[in-house]
Amino acid sequence: xxxxxxxGGNRLEGRVRVSSAKNAVLPIIAGTLLASTPSKxxxxxxxxxxxxxxxxxxxxxxxITRNKADDEIIFxxxxxxxxxAPSELVRKMRASFLVMGPLLARKGEAxxxxxxxxxxxxxxxxxxxxxxxxxxxxxxVTEDYVYAHAPEGLKGTQIYLDFxxxxxxxxxxxxxxxxxxxxVIENAAEEPEIVDLATFLNAMGANIRGAGTNVIRIx
Numbered sequence: 001x002x003x004x005x006x007x008g009g010n011r012l013e014g015r016v017r018v019s020s021a022k023n024a025v026l027p028i029i030a031g032t033l034l035a036s037t038p039s040k041x042x043x044x045x046x047x048x049x050x051x052x053x054x055x056x057x058x059x060x061x062x063x064i065t066r067n068k069a070d071d072e073i074i075f076x077x078x079x080x081x082x083x084x085a086p087s088e089l090v091r092k093m094r095a096s097f098l099v100m101g102p103l104l105a106r107k108g109e110a111x112x113x114x115x116x117x118x119x120x121x122x123x124x125x126x127x128x129x130x131x132x133x134x135x136x137x138x139x140x141v142t143e144d145y146v147y148a149h150a151p152e153g154l155k156g157t158q159i160y161l162d163f164x165x166x167x168x169x170x171x172x173x174x175x176x177x178x179x180x181x182x183x184v185i186e187n188a189a190e191e192p193e194i195v196d197l198a199t200f201l202n203a204m205g206a207n208i209r210g211a212g213t214n215v216i217r218i219x
Contacts, residue, residue, distance in 0.1 A: 019045040024196040026095045027170040029053050031197060032075035033062065033102035034178060035204055039075045046071070052093045059086050060099070080106065087113035087144070097125060098167065100148060101175035104137055109149035127168035131159050135172075135179055156181030156218070164189045164214065170197055176218040177206040185216040 020043045030053065032039040044050060046068070054073070058064055061081035065074040083103050090096040094115040103110035115125060129139050129146065135154040140147040156179045161168055169189040174197075176183035188194070190212055198211030210216040 019043075021193065021196075022047055022049055023166075023191075024193040025050060026053055027098050027174075027193060027197045028200045029057060029073075029075070030095075030098040030102055030170075031174055031201055031204075033057065033060070033077050033080060033099060034106055034174060034201070035075075035077050037076075037078060039077070039204070041073050041075070042071065044071050044073050049093055049095065052089055053096060053098075056085050056089045056096050056099060059089070060103070077106075083107045083109050084111040085113070090115055094124075095167070097128070098171055098174075100128065100146070101132070101171035101173075104132060104148050104150060105154060105175045105178035108151070108153070109147070111145055111147045113145050114143070124165070124167070127161055127163060127165045128171045131161070131168060131172045131185075132175060134159050135175055135183070137175075154179035156183040158184050158186070160186045161188060163187075166191050166193065169194055169216070173197060173201065173208060173211075173216065173218060177201050177208065179218075181219075183218045185218070186214065188214050188216045190214055 022045060025044060026049060054064055059082060061079050063076040063079050085096055085099055090113045097112055097115050100110045100112050132148055133139055134157050137148045137150045154175060159172060164187050166189040172185055195212045198208040202208055207219040
């Protein structure tokens with residue numbers, strides 16, 4: 001058995017750089033799809049998952065400019081054209097499914113391959129799909145893909161999540177931020193990354209209240 005032996009008695013001092021939280025960064029990157037003007041994100045960690053979701057975003061037509069020296073990335077979603085995320089990337093990282101909410105809100109449709117590990121039956125994404133349907137989207141599910149479209153746009157509504165899923169809460173917040181009317185999410189996830197996403201979207205012009213509690217209101 002490996003051991004870590006620490007001998008105390010010495011004053012601890014120095015500097016440690018703490019990277020930004022991946023769980024907050026990934027949904028925020030997905031959220032840049034909602035903007036019609038460029039979004040600049042700072043202190044972005046150089047992680048494989050960040051690279052993967054950036055590939056997903058780029059495949060949809062978004063222009064990405066990286067400044068690795070300053071851990072800075074600029075996302076210009078004014079060039080967004082695609083509505084289908086590449087299956088090989090979505091299957092590689094489940095968080096790629098977070099682009100469905102923004103695409104549905106911005107483009108009125110989204111086609112995403114079934115995330116890796118989602119077997120037929122009780123799927124983690126069912127919470128997302130049920131909420132999208134409540135907002136007025138029509139969902140078609142095959143063995144490999146989920147296709148969502150809202151021909152008449154998304155409409156605000158009351159949504160109760162059967163489980164306080166972080167991913168479902170994030171996806172619904174992003175979709176509802178451009179829906180017509182008021183949306184209330186009950187039994188929402190309360191994790192810090194929900195607060196970070198809401199703060200980012202509010203800075204973009206959204207009106208989200210209650211992030212960090214189990215009831216979130218979006219107008």
